[in-house]
Amino acid sequence: MMILSRCCHSRAFNLFLFKPAINSLVFVSKKLSTFTPIVNSIQVFLRRPFHAHLVLKPLRLSGLALSISAVPFARAVECKRGSSRVDHLRQIDAREAHLSLSELASLIAPHSLWLVVAVVAAFMTALLNIQIPLFLGELIDAMAEIIKEHSQLGAASLAPISPVVMKLVASYAAQAGLTFIYITFLSVLGERMAADLRKRLFNRLLHLDMTFFDGEKTAELSSRLNVDVQEFKSSFKVTIAQGLRTLAQVVGCMWSLCRISPRMTLFTMAVLPVIISIGAFCGLLLRSLSRRAQSQTAIASTVSDEALSNIRTVRAFAMEGEEMRLFSREVDKGTLLHEALGAGIGLFQGGSNLLLNGIVVSVLYGGSGLIATGKLSAGDLMSFLVTAQTIQKSLAQLSITFGIALKGYTAGARVIQFAQLVPSESYNGEMKIPYHTLLGEIAFENVDFTYPSRPEHIVLNGLDLKVPAGQVVALCGPSGEGKSTIVSLLERFYEPSTGKITLDGKDITGMNVQWLRGKVIGLISQEPVLFATSIAENIRYGAPGASDHEVERAARLANAHSFIQSFPHGYNTIVGERGAQLSGGERQRIAIARALVKDPPILILDEATSALDTESERLVRDALDTAMRGRTVLIIAHRLSTIHNANKICVIRGGRVVEEGTHDELLKKKSIYAALVAAQKTKD
Ligand SMILES: Nc1ncnc2c1ncn2[C@@H]1O[C@H](COP(=O)(O)OP(=O)(O)OP(=O)(O)O)[C@@H](O)[C@H]1O
Numbered sequence: 001m002m003i004l005s006r007c008c009h010s011r012a013f014n015l016f017l018f019k020p021a022i023n024s025l026v027f028v029s030k031k032l033s034t035f036t037p038i039v040n041s042i043q044v045f046l047r048r049p050f051h052a053h054l055v056l057k058p059l060r061l062s063g064l065a066l067s068i069s070a071v072p073f074a075r076a077v078e079c080k081r082g083s084s085r086v087d088h089l090r091q092i093d094a095r096e097a098h099l100s101l102s103e104l105a106s107l108i109a110p111h112s113l114w115l116v117v118a119v120v121a122a123f124m125t126a127l128l129n130i131q132i133p134l135f136l137g138e139l140i141d142a143m144a145e146i147i148k149e150h151s152q153l154g155a156a157s158l159a160p161i162s163p164v165v166m167k168l169v170a171s172y173a174a175q176a177g178l179t180f181i182y183i184t185f186l187s188v189l190g191e192r193m194a195a196d197l198r199k200r201l202f203n204r205l206l207h208l209d210m211t212f213f214d215g216e217k218t219a220e221l222s223s224r225l226n227v228d229v230q231e232f233k234s235s236f237k238v239t240i241a242q243g244l245r246t247l248a249q250v251v252g253c254m255w256s257l258c259r260i261s262p263r264m265t266l267f268t269m270a271v272l273p274v275i276i277s278i279g280a281f282c283g284l285l286l287r288s289l290s291r292r293a294q295s296q297t298a299i300a301s302t303v304s305d306e307a308l309s310n311i312r313t314v315r316a317f318a319m320e321g322e323e324m325r326l327f328s329r330e331v332d333k334g335t336l337l338h339e340a341l342g343a344g345i346g347l348f349q350g351g352s353n354l355l356l357n358g359i360v361v362s363v364l365y366g367g368s369g370l371i372a373t374g375k376l377s378a379g380d381l382m383s384f385l386v387t388a389q390t391i392q393k394s395l396a397q398l399s400i401t402f403g404i405a406l407k408g409y410t411a412g413a414r415v416i417q418f419a420q421l422v423p424s425e426s427y428n429g430e431m432k433i434p435y436h437t438l439l440g441e442i443a444f445e446n447v448d449f450t451y452p453s454r455p456e457h458i459v460l461n462g463l464d465l466k467v468p469a470g471q472v473v474a475l476c477g478p479s480g481e482g483k484s485t486i487v488s489l490l491e492r493f494y495e496p497s498t499g500k501i502t503l504d505g506k507d508i509t510g511m512n513v514q515w516l517r518g519k520v521i522g523l524i525s526q527e528p529v530l531f532a533t534s535i536a537e538n539i540r541y542g543a544p545g546a547s548d549h550e551v552e553r554a555a556r557l558a559n560a561h562s563f564i565q566s567f568p569h570g571y572n573t574i575v576g577e578r579g580a581q582l583s584g585g586e587r588q589r590i591a592i593a594r595a596l597v598k599d600p601p602i603l604i605l606d607e608a609t610s611a612l613d614t615e616s617e618r619l620v621r622d623a624l625d626t627a628m629r630g631r632t633v634l635i636i637a638h639r640l641s642t643i644h645n646a647n648k649i650c651v652i653r654g655g656r657v658v659e660e661g662t663h664d665e666l667l668k669k670k671s672i673y674a675a676l677v678a679a680q681k682t683k684d
Pocket of ligand 1 (some may be wrong): 451480483485
């Protein structure tokens with residue numbers, strides 16, 4: 001991308017910037033004839049004209065020599081682009097995730113009372129379910145007695161069946177009450193566990209190293225936080241409610257069957273090991289299918305989240321069609337996997353039902369023989385049959401529950417996978433410098449740094465940099481040479497590979513990170529992002545305890561008070577998602593107020609005025625000039641015209657300071673800085 005961007009027209013640069021995958025379709029060509037169709041195809045792809053000054057430059061890139069016609073190129077670009085976006089997600093999702101019993105127990109432990117009551121109620125319901133067929137059997141036998149008495153005496157009393165009917169009614173009523181209890185208690189348990197899990201994961205994500213976020217997609221994380229926790233919660237409730245009840249029912253029913261007829265029970269149960277073996281085998285297959293299906297759903301939702309959160313870019317590049325195609329493709333893959341999973345579960349359930357129904361038919365057949373020989377009463381056969389059918393239904397239910405538990409396990413494991421990650425141990429120290437003695441002198445001493453996500457690329461290389469207390473130091477230099485990285489290290493988003501960074505002579509590694517970021521350093525970034533709440537709340541984000549008066553004072557310092565006042569709702573105006581309802585200059589000034597409200601001794605400005613028009617820039621600049629007074633300031637300068645008055649300007653190249661001095665001193669040297677100033681003047 002960098003080589004292309006050097007010889008591209010700016011529009012082309014954007015093209016490559018916003019479609020990273022095109023980057024990988026690098027080609028080598030010295031001939032216009034090869035290039036023309038490619039340029040045409042890019043135009044087809046973009047559906048609008050596009051300037052390509054790059055075409056005649058012989059690019060020496062490591063890549064493929066492609067000789068392709070216009071339309072295939074467009075398709076290749078499209079296909080490759082979508083693939084690389086989701087390939088990354090697939091790599092994330094391919095990581096094995098496990099949920100151990102001890103983790104599950106630690107989730108349940110705080111709410112164990114709810115579980116105990118629910119389990120007891122579920123067991124009691126199951127016990128009643130076992131008793132009911134026996135009562136039905138008693139009823140049939142009592143009725144048979146009445147019929148016999150009627151046929152012998154010509155009349156009969158209904159008195160013998162009344163106690164049995166009473167027992168049945170009481171059992172059904174108790175069953176209803178217990179069902180209410182266990183379902184309610186399980187719901188509470190499930191909801192509380194899900195809330196804990198969600199909070200645990202969110203808290204962990206908030207504190208993980210920045211390196212983690214370099215490798216993860218936020219939409220993927222949000223899918224784990226919401227979709228997977230939801231799935232885990234629902235299936236946990238169902239699994240416990242149905243699983244425990246049906247399991248208890250199966251065991252109890254078997255005991256009842258043994259009491260009625262051990263011989264027939266033995267015959268009936270002979271088939272169970274077969275069903276269990278088939279179940280275990282199917283379980284293994286279905287578990288892997290379930291994991292793939294859920295990963296695929298997460299990938300599809302990540303694609304849509306990404307498109308929706310970047311909707312302006314999608315629209316600006318007329319990429320709605322392609323985003324839709326990419327989303328459809330991933331949704332369709334997920335649908336196929338879910339359908340296969342459904343079919344697998346259905347096959348398993350159908351198969352086990354067939355076997356279980358076979359049991360019922362066999363019981364009827366064998367039972368009739370026993371009745372004929374007087375070894376079994378009709379009532380016992382009735383009880384046996386109903387009990388055997390209860391077992392059959394329970395086992396069928398267990399197989400459904402198994403499918404649900406499988407999904408819950410996969411979802412829970414996906415959540416736990418991230419909730420278990422630990423921030424680096426060296427991350428937080430205890431030291432705080434008392435505010436009234438804090439000077440704000442910063443020093444980088446022989447600092448080397450590579451980003452953990454790209455260890456082969458050395459970004460800072462023996463950097464020595466001093467920012468004296470109360471002075472303004474500006475960093476400038478070509479793009480990608482490490483200026484923002486210096487700020488990231490000072491904010492302790494990353495730790496230096498070697499060397500140290502000191503504040504008032506003390507190594508910042510031992511300092512408390514929250515104190516450093518929250519109280520000492522105020523950061524105004526290049527593209528400030530606001531939260532979708534009121535202006536006052538956005539400013540107060542810099543100092544949550546700030547009074548209305550302090551918020552207004554910060555807004556005045558940031559040149560923002562007058563435009564805020566001009567809005568009908570003043571400080572209560574809602575700014576929209578990421579501050580989209582404000583202009584760039586307004587957003588900047590709110591961000592300046594947000595940094596100033598905590599009155600930080602050190603201010604970092606990732607210079608932000610380049611995208612503003614002259615009037616906005618003047619207002620923001622005035623605000624910054626006021627903001628800088630009496631503080632130690634480190635500026636990352638993109639427009640050199642804004643740093644003439646800095647106490648010191650450092651030119652960063654190759655990850656180190658290659659020149660330093662005041663504006664006038666550096667101009668006199670006629671070296672890199674002078675060349676940069678000259679180049680910018682020409683550009684302006
Ligand atoms: N999170 C990251 N993971 C891996 N590499 C990164 C990361 N952030 C930046 N880099 C790389 O580190 C190098 C220095 O980037 P940095 O943003 O510090 O440069 P810069 O001088 O501030 O550039 P610019 O003036 O364009 O903002 C670049 O090569 C960049 O690709």
